Structure formats: structure tokens, C-alpha cells
Amino acid sequence: MDKIGHAYAVYAESLLSMELWRWTGISRKKWIWIGGLSGPIYHTAIEVLDGFSAEWGWSWGDIGANFLGSGVLIAQQLAWDEQRIQFKFSVHKKTYKDHSLNQRSDEIFGSSRPERFLKDYNGQTYWLSTNIKSFFPKSKFPAWLNISLGTGTEGLFGANENIGKDEQGNITFDRTDIKRYRQWYLSPDIDLTKIKTNKKGLKLAFRLLNIIKIPMPTLEFSNGSFKVKAIGF
Helix, strand or coil, rough: HHHHHHHHHHHHHHHHHHHHHHCCCCEEEEEHHHHHHHHHHHHHHHHHHHHHCCCCCCCCCHHHHHHHHHHHHHHHHHHCCCCCCEEEEECCCCCCCCCCHHHHHHHHHHCCCCHHHHCCCCHHHEEEEEEEHHHHCCCCCCEEEEEEEEEEEEECCCCCCEEEEECCCCEEEEEECCCEEEEEEEEEECCCHHHCCCCCCHHHHHHCCCECCCCEEEEEEEECEEEEEEEEE
């Protein structure tokens, strides 16, 4: 989930940078490459700082994920001059009937909503949203209709296991009884960039907001079975 998050973040940041460079009036290839590489360059600087941190450290996996997110953006823009397959993100705040789980979540993910949205993988879903009409232009599918494949996780209350320790190494939280598992989702989606408007500001807003998955009915596969959600995040 961390690596998917890196790829998504760089994709989103590079997309924003790409649009800003497009506005400058420089050549098409220049704004694609400069904007597209802005995200991984920025994150590489952060990774260098992490390399000097005893808590974090340098990660080649993070670097690879950063350039993957950028590569997905640049390759599509060069090939099609549009993003037919888009990284998207949806999130909701998780709450539990068990007070100890809420307490643990506040401790490791943060108690505020912005902190939870950024750190709590249990409430996050990352999507690859594909525009059907772009690949099948002669079909009768609406131009705005996308199909999205998403992934998320459940039961994560620690980096590698559901155990918490204090500075002395004493166990303060032990919920190894809670299963950690992955979720897969299939859901329709809306491509905001396909909504027709003559206003440049609105076009840009739609393009940037398109990195967020609109909640819609969703089919979930997890723990070996399928379930349908009326609204999936």
C-alpha cells in the first residue's frame, strides 16, 4: 500500500505540474517532460532526507514507485495526449466498536481527519480508472464512463504486525488475532475530463479533480468471497 501510495502521489503532483507548465506556452514535449518529472525529482529529495533519518532510511522501492507513477503519466500523454488510464484515490475515516482499536488508530495514524486520510491504509483505496470510449471510440458507451479497479487493506494496526511496543520494548498493544488482508474492488467511475465545457478554468478544475474517485456502487472481493457495496470508497 505504501508503494502504491507513492506512485499515486507522484502521478497527482506531476499532473498538476504538467498542467502549470502547459499554461506557460512552451512546446508540448517540454511541458510533458518537465511537468512529468517534477514529482519524482521532488520525492527523490525527500527520500535523500529520509536516508539520513534513523527512523525511516533510504528506500529504492519508494524511488521505483515514484518513477512508476511519473512514467504512467508521461507515457500516456506522449502516446495519446490524454490520460486514458488514471490513478485515483478515495478514502473514509475508519471507526470501530472496540475502543482499543480507535485508540490505537489515533496513536499511529493521528486523531485528526486529514492525518487519518493520509496515514490510515485501512480507510484508503487506490484505483486505476480506465475510460472505455477512449479505447473503443466506435462503441456506444458514454464518453464520461470509466471502469475502475481498486485495491485496499483491512486490519492493519502496525507496520508489519498488529503489535505495539513502548521505547523499552514492552508490548503495549497486541491484536494479532485480527486478520490483515487485501481487498479488491470493481466499480464504475466518471471521467470528469470528458464533461464538455468552454471555460478553461473549469476544464483545469475537472482535470485536477479527476484524481479523486467518485463513490459509486462497488463489487468487492476479499477473504475469498464477493460482496456488493451500495457506495464504495
